[in-house]
Amino acid sequence: MVSYSVPTTQQVLLPETLLKKQKSDATAEAKATETKVQLRKAQIAKRRELVRRAASYRREYQTSERQLVDLKRQAKANGSYYVSAQAKLLLVVRIRGINNIPPKPRKVLQLFRLLQINNAVFVRANKATMEMLQLVLPYVTYGEPNLKTVRELVYKRGYGKINKQRIPLDNNSLIEQSLGEKYNISSMEDLIHEIITVGPNFKQANAFLWPFKLSNPNGGWRTRKFNGYVEGGDFGSREQFINKLVQSMN
Missing domain, CATH: 1.20.5 (Single alpha-helices involved in coiled-coils or other helix-helix interfaces)
Structure with missing residues (x-):
């Protein structure tokens, strides 16, 4: 073998x-x-x-x-x-265009960032703000927004100022990157809470929000924009009735 x-x-x-x-x-x-x-x-x-x-x-x-x-x-x-109690937060809406505006009201509108008709911004209600509003009364209407109005504006019409660009707020990370580290505002609800309560970081939160661009109200404006609201017109203080106006413009 x-x-x-x-x-x-x-x-x-x-x-x-x-x-x-x-x-x-x-x-x-x-x-x-x-x-x-x-x-x-x-x-x-x-x-x-x-x-x-x-x-x-x-x-x-x-x-x-x-x-x-x-x-x-x-x-x-x-x-x-x-x-x-006196309102701490106001919503200001521009209702007239740029024609024939004197220099001082024009400057106040720029400070409010109301550069176009139907623009809306939140402002802190204090003595300085009320004096500025008196200078631009024929061009704006304002009042006290409720929680529903603030929330709907931020969610439906909210844009943030990010790198000097107008960016839609469709992600919490956009808010966190801009306001989270310094101001502990990391989400839409944080932003809404800071606005509605006029918190300690209201100025930064409000500056982050781009002015809201609204539409003309359903059914149009009242008889004449050149009359005050209490006179049957549109400009001036509406107090809580600003919410009804914004609902028709949102």
Whole structure:
């Protein structure tokens, strides 16, 4: 009988450079996987924080509304009337064009950023603002926006000033990149809350918002824009009735 010897398997030796590259690739892949996991966890935590904030804002709004109702009922039970505190926030809408505007009102309109007809902006209600509004009364109408009006304007007509460009606010990350690190405003609800409460960072939040571009009101303006609102016209203070106007223009 003839016997055959089976050749033994020889170990293949890889170049040292290839071994180092494989080790480096494995380390990089593990690091990338860990980074992706950590990023995912951070995103989940951030989302939960935004949801928690939005819920706290809702509770704050509901508590404020209940307190207002209770105060009105209490005043009525005592045979008197409840007088609300002076508004802290105003919404100003430009209703007339550029023809025949004197230099001083033109400058005030520029300061308000009301450069076009049907532009609207939020302003803080204080003595200086009220004096400026008196200078541009024939060209604007204003009033006290409620939460619904502020929310609908920001969500439907909201644009941000990012790198001097008008960018639609369709992503919370746009707000976070511009206002999150310095002012802790990271979402649409944060922005709305800062505006409606006229918070400590109202100036920065309002400057971030581009002036709202509204349409002509449904059914057109009233008899004449050149008469005050209380006279049957359109300019001047509308108080809470500004909300009805904006609803017809939004």
